[in-house]
Amino acid sequence: MTGSEKQLRGLLAEFGSTDVLLRAAERVRDAGYTRWDAHTPFPVHGLDEAMGLKTTKLSWFVMACGLCGAGGGLLMQWWMNAVDYKYIISGKPFFSIPASIPVMFEITILVSALAAFVGMLAFNGLPELYHVVFTSRRFVRATNDRFFISIESADPKFDAVTTASLLTSAGAAVVEPLED
Amino acid sequence: MNPMVSPPIDLATEKRHLGELAPMVIKVALAIGVLGIAGTAWLAYGAHDGGERFYRSYLVAFVYFLSLSLGALFFVVLQHLTHSGWSVVLRRMAEAVAANLPVLAVLALPVLFGLHHLYHWSDPEVVAGDHLLQGKAGYLNVRFFLIRMAIYFAVWAGLSRYYFRTSLRQDETGDPGLTLKMERLSGPAIVLYAVTQTFASFDLLMSLDAHWFSTIYGVYFFAGSILGFFAMLPIIFYLLQRSGRLTHSVTTEHFHDMGKLAFAFTVFWAYIAFSQFMLIWYSNMPEETGWYLRRQQGQWAWVSLTLLFGHFVLPFLALISRYPKRRRGMIVVPTMWILLMHWLDIYWLVMPEASEGRVPFSLLDLTCFLALGGVFVAAAAHRMRRRALVCEKDPRVAESLRFENA
Structure with missing residues (x-):
């Protein structure tokens, strides 16, 4: 596959601590995104509220x-x-x-x-055998010592530029495009 | 929450003592107690049954409050045994309720005075004409009964005083070593508790019909006792918070967990109650079925059904959801109901032995309840009048404050 065939599927933002992640999740939630997720190596208390997740059925x-x-x-x-x-x-x-x-x-x-x-x-839509976040080399640290927010390009609010700047201003250490 | 970043809960602004509330609670509780004692004396004096009705009502009320203190003692010992952090802010009130056990040792005296009215095995004439009771006389005789009572109450009073005193000493010294000492004792303590609690239920309740026996009886009484205590605990903290105390340290998370425990033991009680019933129902042996037959005939059938639905089905439905457990005003409604049902459960264990087919509700049941309840509350409030209502310097108090249900 050559680079020109790759399509932008979303953005992946990396955060250094749970505190920054929680505040960033609140920003993403308040901006009205729906097709996004947070990835952490351990359960983070308060993340459900910060993401605006509803009580499970x-x-x-x-x-x-x-x-x-x-x-x-x-x-x-x-x-x-x-x-x-x-x-x-x-x-x-x-x-x-x-x-x-x-x-x-x-x-x-x-x-x-x-x-x-x-x-x-x-x-939870499982088992899900493939997701675009797995194309990121950086993402392997989601099981170790880094915290991530991924926003899919399928989200109606998604825009490559404004979404990236939202994540950056929310404290992301790195924002990288997810492509496949 | 991540311990590195969560803000410490500010305890400096919180009222952690009964303060001016203590004399008021003591006065009201004592007034109710005295009213109960006076009513009991008046009713019992006017009766022409030689006091038999009084002793039965007294036994119900006594075992009821005993079971609550035993539940509290179990909770305290269990927290140390399991090295629990979440429950530290709840433990002091449990210690205070358990510390009523020495008071209950004194309140056991009327039961001992009424021995011949309550327990047919204590009458030599009855035993002389009863082959079965003769066979059990090595265990069921007055002297050995009194010795066993002395042992039970010595163990309970000793354990409850030790845990209360040691915990208070930690308030002053802040020595984490005291926690280790309390944990080290908790293993032997839980074994002693299991043995004494089981045999006490055999002696005080099961021997009311000494022909009948059920090996699961001790667990049944245990399940009800613990449930009663877990129903009482959220009410205590609800009232304390209503009066402006412990507003920071006891959180929604703690209420949630007290509700979970009340729910769990509702199910456990039903599980044990049904286990006892089904084995006897299925094997259908006359020496075992008589006990249930008495509880299924006449008016007692309605009490049995009330227990099935009121002690299990209703609390089960009321407590299963997360929603009411995280709302203080809502959780105390089913737990108050459970406390009432727990009383009916004890009543159902005691009364059918003397009154077949008829539920003998009497004013004495109420006055004995008020008398013992008043003394029970007053003793606990008096004990706590100058003490902190939480274990302030427990090494895991911070863990308890930060605790969150996932």
Whole structure:
């Protein structure tokens, strides 16, 4: 691939500390960008607010799946024991709530845990096998000792010049174009 | 937040003592206590049952407040055992509540006086005609019961006083070595706690029907006790903050975690309660089912259902979300409800043994509750009248102040 074929996909800004990163994230948030992300080697408290991230819907999804698990577990046992394959076990009724609760409980936990795991990946758009930030040599330090903000050119507010100057004025040590 | 950059929370502007509030709280609590004692005396004196009803009501109220202090003691020891930093600003109030245990040792005396009214195994005539009780007489006899009570309260009073005193000494000296000493004791302390708490629940509550036994009973009582304490803790801090105290050091994050613990132990209580129920229900052995049968017949069935929904389902739904846990005014509503349900739970453990099919609510239940509650609060407030309400010089107080839920 020659240089002329490369297209600008976004900008990557590098920051030296969490403090500068947090303030820069607030600036980017307030400027109205939507297709951008912050990359840090460890969880930074306050970054969610600085980025303006909304509370996750994941908990509602997990709750709904958990309730389906509980109801499904109950239904399954009722159908198996009281309808499909009636079998007298130590004089117990074919179907009863107390005997069904352990299985309901386990299925609730199982379905909730799977829903949380799969839902978290899905809501985050994962697995994502390629992203343009990986073209940057500098970006490898996002897992070590540097903090980054990437803004994609697909963002409606994106403009190569003004976005770069916003990042620079927000305290970025380096702003580099992301191309592929 | 990054410890290198976060601004230190300014504690200099915060009120960290009860100050002028202390005499007022003590006075009001004592007034309620005296009212309760007078009412109890009047009602018990007029009764013609030789005091049996009084002793049962007293046992319910006594075990209720005992369980709250035991929950507090467990919390204090657990924080040291797990080397916890987040909870440092909450620990002093737990220490103060746990330090009521020596007071409760004195308040146990009426239970001992009422031994023959409460526990059928203490009557030699009953034992003489009861083969099962004869077999258990080596353990269930008055002398050994009194010895065990002395041991339980000696352990609890000793531990709670040690942790309270040592923590106060650290306020003066700021010696981090005291934290190490408290942590070193916490391992043996938690073992002593587990043994004494389990056997105390066997002796005080389970032996009300000495024919019946359940090995999980101690855990059941433990779960309810800890839940009661975790329900009480946010209320204490809510009231302190309403009066302008601890406004900086106890943050939304701490309320969030107290709410999480209340939620966790709501589920734990239900898990243990159901574990006990299901094994007995499933094996269906007459010597085990009688205890539950009494609680499913007549009016007691409604109390059992109230516990299922009020002690588990409602608090579960009220506490599951992050939203109310991070709002002080909202979190205390379900936890006050839990404190009420915890009382009903103890009532449900004690009363059906003497009153089959009928829930014998009596004014004595209320007056005993007020009497012991008044003394309980007054003793704690008196203890804290000149003390700081947080462990000011704990080496991890800064960590606790900075703590944030991810």
